[in-house]
Amino acid sequence: MSEHYGKVALIGLGLIASSMAWAMKRAGMATEIRGYARSAETRETARRLGFCDVICDSAEDAVADADLVVLATPVGVMGRVAETIAPHLKPGATVTDVGSVKRTVIEEVSPYLPETVHFVPAHPMAGTEHSGPDAGFASLFDNRWCLIVPVENAPEDAVARLERYWQALGANTERMDPEHHDLVCAVVSHIPHLIAYTMVGVADDLSRVSDQEVIKFSAAGFRDFTRIAASDPTMWRDVFLTNKGATLEILGRFTEELFALQRAIRTGDGEQLHAYFTRTRAIRRGILQAGQDTDKPDFGRIEVKR
Amino acid sequence: MSEHYGKVALIGLGLIASSMAWAMKRAGMATEIRGYARSAETRETARRLGFCDVICDSAEDAVADADLVVLATPVGVMGRVAETIAPHLKPGATVTDVGSVKRTVIEEVSPYLPETVHFVPAHPMAGTEHSGPDAGFASLFDNRWCLIVPVENAPEDAVARLERYWQALGANTERMDPEHHDLVCAVVSHIPHLIAYTMVGVADDLSRVSDQEVIKFSAAGFRDFTRIAASDPTMWRDVFLTNKGATLEILGRFTEELFALQRAIRTGDGEQLHAYFTRTRAIRRGILQAGQDTDKPDFGRIEVKR
Known part of the structure; x- marks a missing residue:
């Protein structure tokens, strides 16, 4: 199965969903992107920015006919969202989420989903201190990690497909169990x-x-x-x-x-303090070597000129 | 009195001292910069980099004839350094330091200094995660704060002169009492x-x-x-x-x-958490308005392209 899902529905239109939409556009990854947000103001902003093809006024509308449904709300309401959209999901569709917590999300979402859809939880570990639909941008996931957290007995092809999808959006992927x-x-x-x-x-x-x-x-x-x-x-x-x-x-x-x-x-006890402060330097070196940060002093906020 | 001290001695040649030397060169602020570091390796590196005119093999040599003496060692040894250099200080010289702690430094350094010199403690609030003589650069203090912490009965002209010196190095200054x-x-x-x-x-x-x-x-x-x-x-x-x-x-x-x-x-208690997390946003806005950080997502580590 291709990593191209066809029709994609985004439920919740904050930093992550809007970045996913921009990244999908960049990669030519969706035939149609439909979006929904609970707040009318967010929907209006999203319409103006144009990262979705259609902004719907209900979650049910957004997910009808979608091949991939992305839950991108705060994790506390994902169960309720799942309950709302469940009767409207297309058989064969994949449902995923972008929540920062996985065990609770799986417990709260899974019971509502029909057996005709695949649930593949995921967590793109990327973000900025900004939030909302106008905070998104296409390169947010580039070279960042997206953790894929398959539920029990998830079909391998559905899991692998979502992995390829996230890779096409720029991310590296890794599988992990929820705990x-x-x-x-x-x-x-x-x-x-x-x-x-x-x-x-x-x-x-x-x-x-x-x-x-x-x-x-x-x-x-x-x-x-x-x-x-x-x-x-x-x-x-x-x-x-x-x-x-x-x-x-x-x-x-x-x-x-x-x-x-x-x-x-x-x-x-100066010795204990010195030993502790020395030990923690090694982790920083590892992060630089792994390319997860820049070695520029102060993140390049200051320009080094002699 | 001019902010130009003439001959400057740097005791300790790490990030701060080497940056001061580069910044003095940039601003044409010293006739001669003499430097001393306890470690032979640091002295060798400093000689190679050339931010001082002379690297001395003893602190006594470095301070003899200096108009401004800067203690730029870890604060724990400043008292000992003061004891060592005290007999060699030129009458009328200003002694300052760059320590991050002021009450203890004043207590430990003051007793050793002769009455013929002015002691004006200071603390440039700038730095990076890098240390050592090769970490310094001229613009480290630009638009950063240098706190000036006068001792009791310090002559106003000696304090004001050090303020102008730090301003010439790029910093803003503010006076504060040690506590x-x-x-x-x-x-x-x-x-x-x-x-x-x-x-x-x-x-x-x-x-x-x-x-x-x-x-x-x-x-x-x-x-x-x-x-x-x-x-x-x-x-x-x-x-x-x-x-x-x-x-x-x-x-x-x-x-x-x-x-x-x-x-x-x-x-x-979700309400308490939400209230707490909301309150702390205001401080961030203040920092951005004060020009002390960039609003670029993630400090500009990621490029925003849509």
């Missing part, structure tokens, strides 16, 4: 986001350090946290509510380590 | 770094999530932490040991907030 996916994402994404939100909240709260000072002097490290903490609040609320187990586990590990460092500061 | 400086820096820099180090350490530790996965999927948020956590371990060890009070205070606030969010996750 492992949710743990990996808690480590590399969910807890870093929670920590960034917390740090920004602490700074916001401190009355002795004015907002203006926090903003003026942000380049000293804090700035990167504020970018992460500027992401979509609804999406992130849903991530933590639906990936509770893994996030609480990693959070426990995190505070355990943090308390060890706090104790080293309190007792003046 | 407030150390608190502000704990919030915008020290604790963000500690948290980033901790998160990277947690990821490194987790045996179920392999290093390879952490590296492959780092773009999902974790990557920014690894950049911060790639900074110089000696410098950061000294920061935490010498800014113990403020870092422990902010750390306490941080864990208090983190536990509140952890509880919201555990109890499924």
Whole structure:
């Protein structure tokens, strides 16, 4: 089966869906792209931007006749969306999602889907701190990873087809089981986001350090946290509510380590601090070698001229 | 008095000192720059790069006859450096430093300095994740802040002169008292770094999530932490040991907030999470408006093309 699905329906029209539409156009990957968003304002913006061929006023309309249906809403409402669209799905269609959490999504979506469709959950690990239909662009997934998380007994050809689809959109793909996916994402994404939100909240709260000072002097490290903490609040609320187990586990590990460092500061144990700070450098080198970041100082925000 | 000091001595030749040398050359700000570093290898690299006019084999040699002496070592050794150079300082010279912590540095350096010199502590809030003499470049301080932290009874003209010096190197300046400086820096820099180090350490530790996965999927948020956590371990060890009070205070606030969010996750309090994640967006907007970061998605690491 070709990675070209023909008619594609996007449910939810935020950063990820609009980027998928632009990337499909770039790759000539769809005969027709239909889109739906709950908010009339989002639909209007999407119509104006033109990344879909048709913007529908109901999810049912969007999915009727679609060969690929993409759930691109916050993960907390995917179950309800599945319930709504289920009776209207075309037999033989593939249903996928782009949620950052997989076990809960599978539990909540699967029961509604008829046996005549294939459900292949996926998670493109790409994004920016911007959200909404006007934030999307074609190259968002280039050289990023899309994790494919097949449900039990999923037909191999349906899974492989979605992999090729994501590769055509620019991504690398890898298969993972739902539990492992949710743990990996808690480590590399969910807890870093929670920590960034917390740090920004602490700074916001401190009355002795004015907002203006926090903003003026942000380049000293804090700035990167504020970018992460500027992401979509609804999406992130849903991530933590639906990936509770893994996030609480990693959070426990995190505070355990943090308390060890706090104790080293309190007792003046410079050796422990130095050893810890040295060890973490190696991971950074790995990321640069893997091409997942640039080695330019400060991400090239400053120009190096001597 | 002109912001041009004439002869400048740099003690310590890492990222900050080498950038100061390049920036002084760019601005025509010194008649002669003399440099000293404890490590022979660093001195050799500095000689090769040529950002100083003379590289001396002792700190005493470097400071003799200097009009401005810059302590640019890790803060933990500044007291010892001050003790070593004190007998060799030229009467009327200004001694400054570039340490990230001010109260402890003032306490440790001041007692050694003769009354014939002016001590004007400063803290250029600029840097990258790279360290060493080959990491420096002339524009590092452009549009960044340099905090000037005068000691008690410091003569106004000596303080104002150092301000003009830093402005000539490209920085904006602001005066602050030592306690407030150390608190502000704990919030915008020290604790963000500690948290980033901790998160990277947690990821490194987790045996179920392999290093390879952490590296492959780092773009999902974790990557920014690894950049911060790639900074110089000696410098950061000294920061935490010498800014113990403020870092422990902010750390306490941080864990208090983190536990509140952890509880919201555990109890499924979506409203609290959403409210928290919404509030932190405002700070990001302030940083962009203040010109302290770029609004390009992902810091311009990805090119937006539709």
